[in-house]
Amino acid sequence: MTSRAGLHFKTYCMLLxxxxxxxxxxxxxGKGMKNVGTTAIWAPSELFHIAWRVFMSGYIWLGVxxxxxxxxxxxxxxxxxxxxxxxxxSSVALLVVALLGYFYLGERISPLHWAGIVIICLGVFVVGNxxxxxxxxx
Amino acid sequence: xxxxxxxxxxxxxxxxGEICVTRAMKHVGEVKDFRPLAVARVILRAMKLPWMWxxxxxxxxxxFSLLAVLSIENVSFVVPVTALNYAAGALGGKFFLxxxxxxxxxxxxxxxxxxxxxxxLGKR
Numbered sequence: 650m651t652s653r654a655g656l657h658f659k660t661y662c663m664l665l666x667x668x669x670x671x672x673x674x675x676x677x678x679g680k681g682m683k684n685v686g687t688t689a690i691w692a693p694s695e696l697f698h699i700a701w702r703v704f705m706s707g708y709i710w711l712g713v714x715x716x717x718x719x720x721x722x723x724x725x726x727x728x729x730x731x732x733x734x735x736x737x738x739s740s741v742a743l744l745v746v747a748l749l750g751y752f753y754l755g756e757r758i759s760p761l762h763w764a765g766i767v768i769i770c771l772g773v774f775v776v777g778n779x780x781x782x783x784x785x786x787x
Numbered sequence: 788x789x790x791x792x793x794x795x796x797x798x799x800x801x802x803x804g805e806i807c808v809t810r811a812m813k814h815v816g817e818v819k820d821f822r823p824l825a826v827a828r829v830i831l832r833a834m835k836l837p838w839m840w841x842x843x844x845x846x847x848x849x850x851f852s853l854l855a856v857l858s859i860e861n862v863s864f865v866v867p868v869t870a871l872n873y874a875a876g877a878l879g880g881k882f883f884l885x886x887x888x889x890x891x892x893x894x895x896x897x898x899x900x901x902x903x904x905x906x907x908l909g910k911r
Binding site for chain 1: 808809812813815816817818821826829830833850853854857858861862863864865866867870873880884886891892894895896897898899900901902903904905906907908909910
C-alpha cells in the first residue's frame with residue numbers, strides 16, 4: 650500500500666524530470682531542424698536527403714536523448730497517476746520551451762503570443778490541483 | 788495548410804499514442820521499485836503488450852510530424868499549439884480509460900484552448 654504523501658512525492662519528482670527534459674528536447678529538435686533547413690517539396694528523394702541530414706545532426710540526437718529521458722519518467726508516472734492529470738500538469742514545460750525559444754534560439758514572440766502562453770499555463774495551474782488518481786489501482 | 792495538417796497529426800497521433808501507453812502501463816501496475824534493473828524489467832514487461840507497440844507507433848508518427856513542422860515553424864509556436872492535446876487527452880482519458888474528469892479539469896482544459904487560440908493568432 651502506498652501512502653498518500655509518498656504517492657505525491659514520487660509524482661512531483663517525476664513531474665520535475667519531465668518539465669526539465671521535455672522542453673530541452675523540443676528546443677534541441679527545433680535547433681536541429683532549423684539547421685537541416687526547410688523544403689517546399691516533400692518528394693521521396695528530397696525526404697531521403699533530409700532524413701540523412703536529420704540523422705547526422707548532433708542537436709537532433711541530444712533532443713532525442715532528452716525526450717527519451719522524459720519518456721521513461723512519463724511511463725513510470727503513468728503506472729500510478731491518471732493520464733488526464735499527468736498530461737496537463739507536465740505542460741508547465743510549455744512556458745520553459747517559450748523562454749528557451751526566446752532567449753536561446755532568439756525567436757520573435759509577439760505580446761499576443763506571450764499572452765496565449767501565459768493563459769495556457771494558467772489553464773495548467775487550474776488543472777494541476779486535482780487528485781492524481783481517480784480510478785482504482787491494480 | 789501544411790503546418791496545420793502536421794500539427795493535427797502531432798496532436799491526434801501523439802494523444803492517441805499516449806492513451807495506448809497509459810493503458811499498457813496501467814496493465815503492468817504501479818511501479819514501486821526505482822532501481823535501474825527493476826525499471827528496466829518494468830519497461831521490458833510493458834514492451835510485451837500490444838497496446839504499448841500501438842502507442843509507440845502512433846507516438847513515432849507524431850514525432851516525425853513534429854520534426855517536419857519544426858523545420859518550418861518556431862519551437863515557441865509549435866510546442867504551445869501542441870497543448871491542444873490536453874483537450875484531446877481529457878476526452879481520451881474520460882472515454883477510453885474511464886478516468887473521472889472533474890469540472891475543474893474541464894475548466895483548465897478550456898483555458899488552455901483559449902491560450903492556444905491566442906498563440907495561433909499572435910503568430911500572424
